[in-house]
Every structure is written in C-alpha cells, then in structure tokens.
Amino acid sequence: MERRPLRLRKGLPMLDKLKQQVYDANMALERAGLVLLTWGNVSGRDPDSGLVAIKPSGVEYEQMTPAQMVVVDMEGKVVEGELKPSSDTPTHLELYRSFPGIGGVAHSHSTVATAWAQAGRSLPCYGTTHADQFRGPVPVTEEMSPEAVGGDYELETGKAIVRAFEDLDPAEIPAVLVAGHGPFTWGKTAAAATENSIVLEHVALIGLLTEGLSPEAQSIAAFLRDKHFFRKHGDGAYYGQSDS
Amino acid sequence: MERRPLRLRKGLPMLDKLKQQVYDANMALERAGLVLLTWGNVSGRDPDSGLVAIKPSGVEYEQMTPAQMVVVDMEGKVVEGELKPSSDTPTHLELYRSFPGIGGVAHSHSTVATAWAQAGRSLPCYGTTHADQFRGPVPVTEEMSPEAVGGDYELETGKAIVRAFEDLDPAEIPAVLVAGHGPFTWGKTAAAATENSIVLEHVALIGLLTEGLSPEAQSIAAFLRDKHFFRKHGDGAYYGQSDS
Amino acid sequence: MERRPLRLRKGLPMLDKLKQQVYDANMALERAGLVLLTWGNVSGRDPDSGLVAIKPSGVEYEQMTPAQMVVVDMEGKVVEGELKPSSDTPTHLELYRSFPGIGGVAHSHSTVATAWAQAGRSLPCYGTTHADQFRGPVPVTEEMSPEAVGGDYELETGKAIVRAFEDLDPAEIPAVLVAGHGPFTWGKTAAAATENSIVLEHVALIGLLTEGLSPEAQSIAAFLRDKHFFRKHGDGAYYGQSDS
Amino acid sequence: MERRPLRLRKGLPMLDKLKQQVYDANMALERAGLVLLTWGNVSGRDPDSGLVAIKPSGVEYEQMTPAQMVVVDMEGKVVEGELKPSSDTPTHLELYRSFPGIGGVAHSHSTVATAWAQAGRSLPCYGTTHADQFRGPVPVTEEMSPEAVGGDYELETGKAIVRAFEDLDPAEIPAVLVAGHGPFTWGKTAAAATENSIVLEHVALIGLLTEGLSPEAQSIAAFLRDKHFFRKHGDGAYYGQSDS
DSSP: OOOOOSOTTTOOOOOHHHHHHHHHHHHHHHHHTTTOOTTEEEEEEEETTTOOOEBBOOOOOOEEEEEEEEEEEETOEEEEEEOBBTTTTTHHHHHHSSSSTOEEEEEOHHHHHHHHTTTTTBBBSHHHHHHHHHOOOBOOOOOOOHHHHHHSSHHHHHHHHHHHTSSSSTTTEEEETTTTTTEEEESSHHHHHHHHHOOOHHHHHHHHHHHHHOOOOOOHHHHHHHHHHHHHSSSSSSSOOOOO | OOOOOOSTTTOOOOHHHHHHHHHHHHHHHHHTTTOOTTTTEEEEETTTTTEEEEEEETGGGOOGGGOEEEEEOOOOOEOOOOOBOTTTTHHHHHHHHHHHHEEEEEEEEHHHHHHHHHHOOOOOOSSSSHHHHHHSOOOOOOOOOOOHHHHHHHHHHHHHHHHTTSSTTTTTTTTETTTTTTTEEESSSSSHHHHHHHHHHHHHHHHHHHHOOOOOOOOHHHHHHHHHHHHHTTTTOOSOOOOE | EEEEOOOSSOOOOOHHHHHHHHHHHHHHHTTTOOOTOEEEEEEEEEETTEEEEOOOOOOOTEEETTOOOOEEOOOOOOEEOSOOBBBTTHHHHHHHHSTOOOOEEEEEEHHHHHHHHHHHHHHHOOOOHTTTSSSOOOOOOOOOHHHHHHHSHHHHHHHHHHTTTTTTTTTTTEEEEETTEEEEEEEHHHHHHHHHHHHHHHHHHHHHHHHHHHHOOOOOOHHHHHHHHHHSSSOOOSSOOOOO | OOOOOOOSSSTOOHHHHHHHHHHHHHHHHHHHOOTTOEEEEEEEOOOTTOEEEEEEEETTTTTOGGGGEEETTOOOOEEOSSSSOOTTTTHHHHHHHHSOOOOOEEEHHHHHHHHHHTTTBBBBSSSSSHHHHHHOOBOOOOOOOHHHHSSSSHHHHHHHHHTTTTOOTTTTTTEEEETTEEEEEEEESSHHHHHHHHHHHHHHHHHHHHHOOOTTTTOOHHHHHHHHHHSSSTEEETSSSOOO
C-alpha cells in the first residue's frame, strides 16, 4: 500500500479564504477573455503565514474548484493540495520575494500584451487610461540567455522581471512584458493582479491602434500622467468612494 | 453622534424618473462594450429644475442601482444621494452650461475613439454612417497646459472641450475627443448621449480601417454628408417613424 | 373621427409567410453583429404577386415583430402594414427590377465591408472563402453626383449599383459596395441575402488582414476561384446534401 | 419499393463513441468562433478498425446530432450514415494515410489563419505561445496547379499538404496553411485537432499584431522554442497533471 505524503502541516490554517480569492481571480481572468485554453494563472499570498495559493497546472477552468488551489511555501514546497501547482510557480514566488507589499500575481498570454512582448517592445504611456493604472511605460524584459532557459527556467523568468525593475517602482508599474513570452502583472491582492492584467490588455490594444493612426504618437506629458495616476492611487486619491 | 448633512432640500422633486433614465443610459454604455472596469459615466439633466443626475464614482456596474445615481446642482453640490458623484462631474456640468439644449452627457474610454484621442487626431467624416450622426469631423481638443491639469482639472477639461467648439455647432456634432484622454458625447437625453458614444466608437473603428485600406482616403462630399445628416435630423428628416 | 387609409387590397394574400421570412432574415442580420442600432434592413419578394416585404424604418430590433414588416408594391406603395417602410426601400426595389431572379435584398453598415466602401475600393478575391460565395471581386460603385444625391437619392443609389453590374452577373456576385456608404447583398430569398452579407463581412475582414500581411497579395487564380464557386453553385455543385 | 444500400457491414462496431467524440470536436470548433456558416469540419479515426467518422457536408451546427456523423473507410466509401460526408473528406484521408499516429483532423476558414494562407506566408514562431504547441513555423503549401485543381481536387489538397511536410515532423508541427485557402490541423484525437486549430488562430493573430508593432520582428531563439515545446510534449514534459 502506497503512503501519500503528508500535505497538511499540523496547526497550519486551511487558507480557505485565500484559496477562494485566488480561484475567483483565476476565473475573472478567464472570463475577461485573457486566457487561451488553460494558459493563465493567478496566485495570492497570505500576509500572515507568507504562504501562496496558486492555480493547479493545466486544469480546465470549467472543472476547476476553489479546493483545487495549491498552497505552497516560499520555497515552492506544496503544503496543501492534491494537484501539481502551476508550472510558473517559481516565477510568482520570485516576484513575491522581490517586490515587497504585493499580495497577488497574474500571468496570461493575452493577445495584444503578448504581441508587444513578442515585438520586444515596452508599452509607452500613450494616454490617461494607461496612466490611471501604470505610472509610465510597462517595461519589457531582456531576452533570456541559453543558460537561463536551460537552467531553472521559471525562476530565471522571475529574475529577468526583477532586473527590469531595477530603476522602477513595482507598486507604480505593476506589470511587465516578458520578451518573446507575455505579460505578468501584480497587485495588493489576487483580484488586483487580475485587474491589472485586464487594464494592461486594454491599453496594449489602444496603444497599438494609436500607433496605427499616428506613427509619430508621443507619450502624454508627465504632469498629465501623474495627475491621472494620483487621482486613483496614494493619499491624494479622489476617485471612487472612500473605504470608510 | 454624527449628524449627516441634509441631502434632500425641502420641496425638491425626488427626480426618480431622471435617476432611472441615467441609470439605464449608464448600463447601456457598459452593455455596448464601451466601458473598461468602472471607467465610464453618463449624466442627465432635468430641464425644469436644472439638476443633474450622474453615476457615482467607481461603483461596479453589476451592483449599481438607480437609487445610487447622485443628483447635483449646477455648481456640483450634491442635493440628493449618499455617494460621491463621478470625478468627471465638473466636466459634465461645464458642457451643460455651455451647450444649450443638451440633456445628457456620456464619457468612456472606448477602445478606438480613445486611440484617435491618443493619436491627437480629429476623426474625419469618411462615410455616410458617420454623417448619419455627426455633421462633419469629430474634433480633438488641444492638449491641456500644466496649469490647467494642475488646477481644477475636470472643469478645465470641460473648458477645453468648449473651446474646440468655438466654430462648431454642438447640436450637429455631439461628440469630441479629448486629446490623450478619450471621448465625450452628448445629446438631448442621457440615452441619446449613450447612443452617440456607441456610434462614435463604431465610426472610429470604420475610419481606422478605411485608412488602413486606403492611406489617401478622403472625406465624403459635403452634399452627401448633409443628405445623410438631414435624413435623420431636423425638420426635413424622413428616417424612422413619425413620433405622433 | 379620422379615417385610416385602406391598406389591405381585397383579395390580396396576407403574405404572412413572407413577412415571417423577412423578419427572420432581419433578426439574423442583427444577431450576426452586422447591424449598428437600427441601421440595417432586409427585404424579400413574393414571386407570385411581385410584392415586397421589408423592415419598417428605424424600429428597434428587440421590439420588432413579424407583423410589423411592411408590404409594398414595385412602385413603393404600401399595400399592407401600419408603419413606414425602410427609407432604403427604393434601393431595394431598383435591385428587384434590374436583377432578375433575386428574391431578397439586405443592407447593413457592417464594419469591414463599410470600410472597403469608404476606401472606395472593390474587394479582391483573395481566397477560396471569397470564391465559395462570390465569383470574382465585389465591385464598388462610382461616387454619386450632387444631382443624384439631391434627387431621388435612394432610387439613384439603386441605379448606381445596377450600373456597377453592367459587365457582371449579379447571380454570381450577389454583393456590392456603395462608395462612401456600405454594402448591399442579395440572393434567391431574404435568408440568402442575409447569408451573403455575413460572408461578405467575413471575407472583407480576411481580405483586409491579407493585405496587412502581404501588401503585394494577389487574387487567386481563376481556375481555383471557379473550382470553389462551382463546388457550391450550379448544376455541378457537390457541396452539401442534395435537396431531394 | 426502393432498396437502400446496406450501410452497416455485419460485425462492424457502431463506432458510437467515435461519432460522439467527432461531434463534440466539431461543436467545439464552432463554439470557438472558428467556423463561418457550415464551413468547417473535424474527423476522427478509430485506431482499431481504421475507420474515420466525419461531419456531414453542409449541415447546420444547431441541428447536427452525433448520429449524423458519417463513417467512411480509408477509400472514402461510406460504411455508416445516411448523409454525404464532408466534401473535404479526401483531404482528411490523405492526412491519415501519410501522417502516422494521428487520430483527428480539423479544417476551418478561421479569420486570421486564413489571412496568412491567403497571403501565401508561413507563420513564423514569434513567441512561446506558438512554441507551446508548434515546434517551428507553420508552413504554407505551394499553390496548386490547374491540373491538380481540375482533377481530384480534395485529394490533391491533401497531397499538397503532405509535400509541405517532406522535411518536417507532423507530430511536432500539427498544422498547415493551404495557400489561398485556409488551415488544416491534426492531433492524436479529434479533440486535439480542434485544440490545435484554436491555438493556431490565436498565434496567427498575435503574430500578425507582432509584425504590426515591429516590422523587423524575429522568431524566438531555438533554445527558447524547444524549452517551451518540450515543457508540454514528450517524455520530459512537466506541464499539467500526470495522467496516472
């Protein structure tokens, strides 16, 4: 008789709420039309335990349940769940380790953001829609070396993302284009990460059309960009209802 | 115990009908696919009282109710409603003040109209579909100055729109592209404003494709443009059923 | 008391079946995404009486009923129905008069076909999808003169279409692009006319993308075009199930 | 009294399961938006008997049933079913004969893949989304000669496809673009063939947009391409859940 490894550490919270949130954020990503087949994944991190819940690898959205979300620790070890976590888990973990304060990561091969990634181009801030969510261009990573691809590929993908943010604030630009691959986004929660993927795809499309209409299109002025970003973010934000 | 400010002036009509119409026009804008997340807003003006009902700021469409529409006076003071009005309210009010006879204003970041706005280009009248609704090019505003953006930004946005209509009739061209930002449209009612947003997005897309097929594409002749515009508008209109 | 004009000639068939077919074809056109607002219309002709049923002008699709279809004779006189017929009725009638054997006409402002019309370009036969339905390029009309537009405009539109087919067989190319305006299609029935509008929009899009991928794209060879056209049309057709 | 030909050989399995799978794969192709009207078809092959079930020719998807799938032998003779098989059946059979190990074939006129076919261009491997499914460019066939088109056209189409794979492995690149016509895909099952059509359409679109954003776009490096392909295929695959 085979013994199943112990998946549930004694005293560990079941993290049911996080798993539900991560499930919801994965389903929202799919509902938004950003996912082809099973090729997308969202994770969320529990701020207390530091554990991360993530979509299982290659499971159909229609059949997926909240209970199937896989919980891993920061070394990628499965601490709860019967299924294999997303193959992109090491990329997610590297972002949690390197970008303090984020609580969710999303990845998809959404059509237009992926086209920018394949073109090897960062996405300019062509308008206020972009600036509402991203305070400047969304950067593209450098191409990965044969050694990085041949090594711990998914971890190296995360490192390439982190390098692209050496001079950028991931809280102000919560998105990246991995060259030749596609977008990753993040946020304070799994839901926020998904929302950033949705906005990224939208502004990637508007940006592409903008260039089609005007090959000499320019980024908007920094003062207009910042006006919009800080209407929605930070202490001076006045968009939406106050939370209290 | 905190005292809530008196929101309902004595003797003021509840404006329930207007709030329902404004709610419906907001939902129609979202259903037409013109709204990203919560980033759109429609208002309507009561011709008797001069009061304006508008979408609350940042509220999810799925959870929104007619009762949540916020009623403001022409100075932007909330006279009915529990929520904050759209942050774009001062822009709407400036249009009501400056464009006599309009009873509805709509704003979105719809994909293709926003691309024209980001490209800083007015939308030429490339065909009869455009001319059915807009009697000539839909103008783009000038870029706003650092002072305007740093001042009363949303009011200044309205003023920039009004300046773009110095030599145009807002009743004949009920739409504008705010440079680097996106479209505003208006009409006799909130529903008409939404309809103009829908048509604008459609002709913005057809116009973009027209240029792709023929970089030398020309606007249609003025006699054909006016034939179509006046088939549907004014005393000689013969499209549709007579209202009586 | 006002007397309503006699709309129903004695002994005239109610044409209920035709009205249902025309209603269905109009709804199919809208369901296919080819119609903006109320801006589309399909008609069908009863081969026995020569009467034509057509969509009423400017009526919302959601509220439309089969009984509202308007029946006109070949001079455009309403012989059955309470509403005004489509303002494009004279165009439809000119096509019935000039193209023998057709029993349905459809008109829309579908996005991509309209872009070709606005670009003033005929649609080349770039592939077998096009050739399955249209045996050669879909022609664009000449631009209409000020006199034609200022005169009986909708009738003149029909005449411009007919002139574009002087050297073409409308049974083999059941579609046209009216310059600066949009597509008209036809067929043996109202349903066939709608189907041709659907195929036209599809091949208009594929054709546009083909040129984007290869500015030197060529029409397919005549022998391949005819192979596909005659797989589906004429005595040698072998696509589909035999009708018997 | 007319005698119906014997359609069911004695002792032959009813192949109900295969017909259901082929029906499902056809419906999935349509649901994915890849099919215009009735212009798509998927087949599946029973590995034991070598018989092939395929969609009947020209039947509406809404009315189609699993029982209507037509079973043919490798010579194209109908061995079960009341309807005519797809007119493209000889193309499917040629692929089964020539590409060992495949169990499903799909064909559609999906918009963007067809545009690449009409442009006469193979689809470069511009990113990892492409490489996840196709290990290299998706080839385009040569144009067919007048003799091939005038002869056994659908069989010759299959032969043209096979010739395009003289130096390629159809198990690693399970897709082709037939010049001037459209895509065919295949896989171990009918469902896999449909999935490859879905991915092909997606990467065809991303590829087209990539070129729009960067006319000098390059294929990704072979080491990155192979990393992604073999993450999902072959003995070293680690994407998804293990089947055991």
